[in-house]
Amino acid sequence: MVAKEGARVIELENIEHQKVHGRTTGERSPLTLFWTGSGVEWNVRGSELWIEAEAAYDQYEPWISILVNGEWVSRQMVTAGRHWICVFRGMNAEVAKNVRIVKDVQAMSGDSACRLQLHAVKTDGDFLPVEDKPYRIEFIGDSITSGEGVIGAKAEEDWIPMWFSAVQNYAALTAGALDADYRILSQSGWGVLTSWDNNPNANLPRYYEQICGLLTGEKNRELGALEPNDFAAWQPDAVVINLGTNDGGAFHSPAWTDEATGETHKQRLNEDGSFNREDLKAFEAAVERFLVKLRACNPKAQLVWVYGMLGLPMMPAIYRAVDAYRANSGDRKVSVFQLPNTTEETVGSRSHPGALAHERAARDLTGYLKELLPPVTVKG
Structure with a gap:
């Protein structure tokens, strides 16, 4: 690392003004980034900023994106070990810059060694409130x-972290258009009842009440991934x-067999x-149960089930x-919204929605959510 003379190292736990994005624990020494789109945000007045990141993995390495003043300026793999990464240098020291470090890759349930942590910053500047x-x-x-x-040529078919983006996906774009803070809980291949290959254990509702319960391994347990999420702290x-x-x-995939039980x-x-009507009813029951759980955890939120990009x-x-x-609960703050289908023009790598598909979905969803969200109260 070559940093400007006079720059100082500050542990994350000692930074007074910072905003942490995404579900995580209260630990800041270091800060563990579990989910896609998680990260940290600062307003920094200085000419230079570095972050100290640590990564580990067996198969799937983490990637990060760096945003300065809301613009996507850098994206890179974080290789195994502990490294200093330059965020910016040579900028006007008197001007405050908004900086976000974003984890681009989802929580990897298939790699118990995969983790990304932030330890410290090095800067010649000061941190302002966010x-x-x-x-x-x-x-x-x-x-x-x-x-x-979202990332990569249409011909790409390898399932690797390189092709994931937490910056250009519809969730980030929708949040940006609405001027909203956001969190993402997502897992490739998973569903509300089963995964694409009929595994009934691979469903998001099962782990919703934990910080990041779909992760495995003793290290993730030690880091607090399996602890209950504090819903009161972020509604x-x-x-x-x-x-x-x-x-x-799953209806078009072979049966899944539990190796432990043979079921x-x-x-x-x-x-x-x-x-099959019986199996379709099982799916519908899973949707209804999840809505019950979501309402219990988020008593005042609009619940919007979206679908349709594939x-x-x-x-x-x-x-x-x-x-x-709705009929059983009397809850009226729940609705369904159809997202635009991906086309030959908007498809990305791995036959998934590309950047254009996510942009279109975000535009439509933003318009719908504007009708549901309360008006912004102007401070005065």
């Missing part, structure tokens, strides 16, 4: 919400749920290719489940 945004939005989803496929104005795509895919699980198709096969079942929840 104001909260007028809204808070939580996004829950699968690979689409993880931003898989959203809206929860956007984008699940169902993988549940639909199998399969979402079945009828002989004519339609969905087809609409589960949309009738989603509508039925949401209608059943």
Whole structure:
């Protein structure tokens, strides 16, 4: 590391003014970034800023993006070990810069060694207060919400962290358009009842009440990933749920077998290719149960179930489940919104929605959420 003379090292726990994004523990020495889109934000008045990051992994390395004054200026892999990374240098020392360090890659349930932590900064400047945004939005989803496929050529098919983006995905873009702070809980291949390959353990509702309970391994347990989430500390104005795509895919995938018990699980198709009604009802019941859990954890939030960027096969079942929840609970702050389908022009890598698809989805969703969110109170 070559930093400006006079720059000083400050541990994160000693920075008075900073905003931490994403679910995590109260530990700041170091700060562990679990979910996609998680990170840290500062207003820095100085000419230079470095961050000290630490990464570990067996298969899937973390990536980060750096935003300065709201603009995406850098993206890079964080290789294993502890490193100093330059955020900016040579800037006007008298002008405050808003800086965000964003974890681009989802929590990797398939790699128990994968982790990303921030230890300290090195700067010649000072940290100024970071104001909260007028809204808070939580996004829950699968690979689409993880931003898989946003980066990379259409020909790319390797399942690697390089093709994920937490900056260009619809969640970040929607939050930006609404001037909202946001959190993302997402996992590629997972659903509300089962994963794409019929694994009933790979569903987001099972782990929703933990900080990041889908992670495995003793190290993640030590870091607090399995601890209960403190919902009182961060209450959203809206929860956007984008699940169902993988549940639909499960109907067309082979049965999943539990290696420990030998039990199998399969979402079945009828002989004519339609969905088995009994299995479809199990999906609808899972949607309704998740809405009950979401309302218990987020008593005042708008609950918006969104779907459609990779087809609409589960949309009738989603509508039925949401209608059943509304009828049984009397809850009127819950709705369904259809996102625009991905086309040949908007597809990205790995046959997933590309940047153009996410931009279009964000525009549509932003317009819808504006109708639901309370008006911003002007400070005076």
